[in-house]
Amino acid sequence: MAITEYASARSAKTTRRRIILAAGVALLLGAMALDTTVVEIGGDSDMRQQAFNPNRFGQDHFPRIRDFVQQKAPEAPQLAQELRDDRAGAIARHGTMAGAFPVIPVSFSGTMGAGSSGIFAVDVPGMPEGSSIRIQTGPAINGTELRDVTGDIQFGAFRNQIEYQDAGSGINRAMAAQTLADIDRETLTGAQVRVTGVFTMINPANWLVTPVAFEVLE
Numbered sequence: 001m002a003i004t005e006y007a008s009a010r011s012a013k014t015t016r017r018r019i020i021l022a023a024g025v026a027l028l029l030g031a032m033a034l035d036t037t038v039v040e041i042g043g044d045s046d047m048r049q050q051a052f053n054p055n056r057f058g059q060d061h062f063p064r065i066r067d068f069v070q071q072k073a074p075e076a077p078q079l080a081q082e083l084r085d086d087r088a089g090a091i092a093r094h095g096t097m098a099g100a101f102p103v104i105p106v107s108f109s110g111t112m113g114a115g116s117s118g119i120f121a122v123d124v125p126g127m128p129e130g131s132s133i134r135i136q137t138g139p140a141i142n143g144t145e146l147r148d149v150t151g152d153i154q155f156g157a158f159r160n161q162i163e164y165q166d167a168g169s170g171i172n173r174a175m176a177a178q179t180l181a182d183i184d185r186e187t188l189t190g191a192q193v194r195v196t197g198v199f200t201m202i203n204p205a206n207w208l209v210t211p212v213a214f215e216v217l218e
Contacts, residue, residue, distance in 0.1 A: 052163045054170030061153070062174035066212040068150050073105035073196050076133060076207075077126035083204050084128065095201065098148035105149065106209065107196040108133065109217075112188045119208070120188055122195070128205075135195060135209045137188065138180045144168035145198040145210045146175060172210070179214050192217040 074082070074094055082090035095102030110133070113121035118140065122133045136142065147153050147168035158164045197211035 052159070052166065054163075054166035055173060056170070057167050058170030058172070058174035062146070062171050062178065062212075065146055065150055065171065066175070066179075069105040069198055069212045070107075070196050073107040076106050076108035076124050077128075079104070079106055080128050080131055083201075087204065091201070096149055096151040098144070098200070101200050101202055103145050103149045103198055103200050105196070105198050106207070107194075109192070109194045112191045112193055114189055115185065118185060122193065122209075131205045131207075133207050133209060135197065135211060135214075137183055137185055137211075137214070138176045141172040141176050141180075141210060143172075143200065143208075143210055145200055146171045146212070149198045175210075175212060179211055183214065183216070188216075 072094065079090065079094065082093070091097075091102045091104070095104040097103075108122065108124045110122040110124035113123055115121070115137070118137045119134050120137060122135055124133055127133065144165075153167065155161070155164050158167065194213075194215040194217055195209065195211050196213040197209040199207040199209045201207070
């Protein structure tokens with residue numbers, strides 16, 4: 001083969017390889033374009049919109065939790081007596097198990113006593129001797145009673161333990177905003193109040209109540 005013929009053949013092969021490579025790149029880019037989703041900032045597909053929002057969760061769920069508690073809550077003296085007479089039966093009737101301890105709704109009227117760090121003792125007529133009731137009034141509300149009382153907000157619905165804890169905090173904040181925002185804690189001692197709330201029964205004679213409804217009576 002002459003040198004010119006050899007060079008011509010080599011050039012043709014190189015050209016074919018370049019054409020095949022260019023076609024392959026074009027096909028790859030086309031496939032990538034078909035598989036690409038355009039995400040609008042702030043749109044439904046924006047991952048920031050899909051991140052768990054505990055405040056929104058609390059605002060969405062607190063109203064039905066409040067309604068559930070108000071429908072189920074027995075009066076405190078009645079509940080205290082039932083717990084003394086038949087603790088297991090009273091828990092089965094009124095409570096929801098949350099781990100090792102039951103969460104129980106309760107309603108009561110009474111006189112606010114001394115408070116510290118937003119937690120006040122409440123003197124409730126008709127309670128058995130040796131019993132005590134305290135209530136959280138904020139501004140910080142602790143615990144997961146509101147999250148747990150209905151029994152239908154389960155860990156498996158969340159991606160991890162942090163989200164599960166944040167859900168409880170979001171519900172607490174929603175409750176405080178809707179129920180406790182107008183309370184003057186400086187003037188609560190001695191006030192007559194009507195309260196509905198929930199408590200975790202660790203000590204059956206000592207209840208720390210997280211309210212869902214709190215009314216200072218005239």
